[in-house]
Amino acid sequence: MLPDTSRPFHVVCDASDFAIGYALMQFDAEGRKRVVSYQSRQMKPAEKNYPVHDKELLAMRYALIKFRVYLLGEQTFAVYTDHASLRTAMKSPHLSQRMARWLSFFAEYNFVVHYKPGKNNILADALSRRPDYDPRRLTRHQDIPDDDDDDDDCATCVTLGINATVSSPVLPLRQQIADAYEKDAFYAAIFRYLRNPAADTLAKLTRPTRDAITRYDLDGDLLTYAIDTFDTPR
Incomplete structure (x- = not known):
């Protein structure tokens, strides 16, 4: 649904051994x-x-960063996690430097942490256990860079209302998407033209395809689609 600022928001989050997931x-x-x-x-x-518990806090932190424009300055909102110790871990007198830094970030928000058993935290649990993120199921695994610079960049983009979400599928999902283009006449035509943007190639396209093609670009072997700046992010 579209966000309704007259109603309270709440966040669900979860972390597995290899991924984090969160939802507004x-x-x-x-x-x-x-x-x-x-x-x-x-x-x-x-x-x-x-x-x-640090992995669970990582999921919570990224959720607040991603949904900053909706949550910062909001009346008290709830954050649901399936790790009960988070409620006490955040009040521990023995904090690591990382935890102290994160608590400083959390202090910007007005929220209450609630425990939600894993069997009831279905959405966040599923997001944090996507099969295409699981290194045990991938034939070729590409790790995310170890720097932390994207955190601040992300927070800045979201604060300014910039739709800067970047998705980079990993193999074999990426290859499956690329292979599927040839099975779809519309996308196959766009893909072939962007590979070889010649006048005669463009002339062979149907009018609806020519009208839509300006929104598409190639990112390696994948098609990307440009949305209007006023479109609401999903």
Whole structure:
């Protein structure tokens, strides 16, 4: 659903051994839970070595960064996690430098952490366990760079209202997507033209394809699509 700023938001988050997942939620007018936005990403090499509660806090931190424009300055909102110790870990007198830095970030927000058993935290649990993120299931695994610069960049983009979400599928998913283009006449035509943008190639396209082609570009072997700047991010 589209975000309704007149209604309270809440966040669900979870972490597995290799990925984090999080979602921004609201209740609709009929009291049903609805998703406003959801995201997930692989953990960086160093993050995979974090203690379990740090991984859960990592998921919470990224959720607040990604959904900053909706949550910062909001009245008290709830964050649901399936790791009960988070409520006490954040109040421990013995904090690592990383934890102290994160707590300083969390202090910008007005939220309460609630425990939600894993069997009930289905959405965030599924996002953090995407098969295409699991290194045990990949024939070729590409780790995310170990630097932390993207955190601040992400927060800046979201604060400014810039839709700067970047998705980079890993093999074999990336190859499966590329192979599927040839099975679809519309995308196959666009792909062939972008590979060889000649006048005679363009002339062979149908009018609807020619009208749409300006929105497409190639990122290696994948097609990318440009949305209007006023489109609401999903």
